[in-house]
Amino acid sequence: MSKDFKDAALRAITIERDAIDALAGRIGDEFVRACEVMMACRGRVVVTGMGKSGHIGNKVAATLASTGTPSFFVHPGEASHGDLGMITGQDVVLAISNSGNTAEVLTILPLIKRMGAPLISMTGNPDSILAREAVANLDVSVAIEACPLNLAPTSSTTATLVMGDALAVALLEARGFSAEDFAFSHPGGSLGRRLLLRVSDIMHTGDRIPRVSPDTTLSGALLEISLKGLGMTTVVDDNGRLAGIFTDGDLRRTLDRPLDIHATPIRDVMTRNGRTIHEDQLAAEALNIMEELKINALPVTNRDGELTGAINMHDLLRAGVI
Known part of the structure; x- marks a missing residue:
């Protein structure tokens, strides 16, 4: 049969x-x-x-x-x-x-x-x-x-x-x-979100951005990371420009060194010239960068290079980009 x-x-x-x-x-x-x-x-x-x-x-x-x-x-x-x-x-x-x-x-x-x-x-x-x-x-x-x-x-x-x-x-x-035209016909689907949603639509802004100055101590930076809950903090100079970033990964590497977390300024241990993303880029591009570099968060800048936000993998998950 x-x-x-x-x-x-x-x-x-x-x-x-x-x-x-x-x-x-x-x-x-x-x-x-x-x-x-x-x-x-x-x-x-x-x-x-x-x-x-x-x-x-x-x-x-x-x-x-x-x-x-x-x-x-x-x-x-x-x-x-x-x-x-x-x-x-x-x-x-x-x-x-x-x-x-x-x-x-x-x-x-x-x-x-x-x-x-x-x-x-x-x-x-x-x-x-x-x-x-x-x-x-x-x-x-x-x-x-x-x-x-x-x-x-x-x-x-x-x-x-x-x-x-x-x-x-x-x-x-x-x-x-185009693919973007197709997305406008399918805004509720995952494809539409991937092709239409921009970083600026879902990034953390204002006081929700983890942010410290270069002179902030390592312990102070850790408090900021814990407070904002993005697994990282940005380091911003007096002109509002991004000077560096300090992540959970940086912390693990720092703990292997004989440093006083209450005296060491964050500028001595932060990652300089780290990867950023522009606020007008697609959220899907942020996902690609994070997956490629095996990181969980990105600082967001505007056309003038000023820090305007922060985004992490959980934001992309909540937005349905993943």
């Missing part, structure tokens, strides 16, 4: 892989035309489809929207009962139907044409009504469904989904859509 399960699964994967491979030969003038029409769209790309095509259409619309092509899905049945008002002449309609003759989709075609909204179709039948009415038809036909009855939409929905992804990626590249 287990062999039967595996054989059926492998057969389905092979059939669907072949369906995807067949798409490569169909990326031609019709695909270019579809991209040009969508690039010229002054409104939204409105995706519609019935049944399984509708489920795929929902995902295609979501992918387009998150990659720089404003888009949403309209159910063709609901469109006939009021939702057609969501479509304007400034939009482009992307209609998905494997047969190309789905009644609910064909019903709204005359109204879409009357609005003047260009129609792009994805069908498995290039001779269908939907394909003939479209300014560009993307052929997503398959030789056979992965379903052994050749009935359940399987290979056909996979091919349609891949063609939708191909459209989204082609448009993304044509628009010069």
Whole structure:
């Protein structure tokens, strides 16, 4: 029985892989035309489809929207009962139907044409009504469904989904859509935080910055480290510029030396010219520096080299950068 399960699964994967491979030969003038029409769209790309095509259409619309092509899905049945008002002449309609003759989709075609909204179709039948009415038809036909009855939409929905992804990626590249643009569409995700959150957004500022003068004794510096809880203290001169840093690691190395912690000034044991980060840099860059140098905190400076903050690994963890 287990062999039967595996054989059926492998057969389905092979059939669907072949369906995807067949798409490569169909990326031609019709695909270019579809991209040009969508690039010229002054409104939204409105995706519609019935049944399984509708489920795929929902995902295609979501992918387009998150990659720089404003888009949403309209159910063709609901469109006939009021939702057609969501479509304007400034939009482009992307209609998905494997047969190309789905009644609910064909019903709204005359109204879409009357609005003047260009129609792009994805069908498995290039001779269908939907394909003939479209300014560009993307052929997503398959030789056979992965379903052994050749009935359940399987290979056909996979091919349609891949063609939708191909459209989204082609448009993304044509628009010069960047990682930062993507992050603005996903501010709640970890990727968005990594690409949008800056050091200045999460750093410790003002009195929360561990800070001592170069003349402060080692014992005084240790009190500042304990008080501020960042595992380090900055050493700042009279002009507000960073003179050095003293960390937990520096403390361990200092304890190996015969020093009087109540008399030794911090300038004698601090790390000079230590690594800093600019307040406008991404928080993710702070993480990269800490991981590379195996440190847990960084002083933050502004364009004039003045100390403006401090950030440590716990801040990055709380902010969701890690």
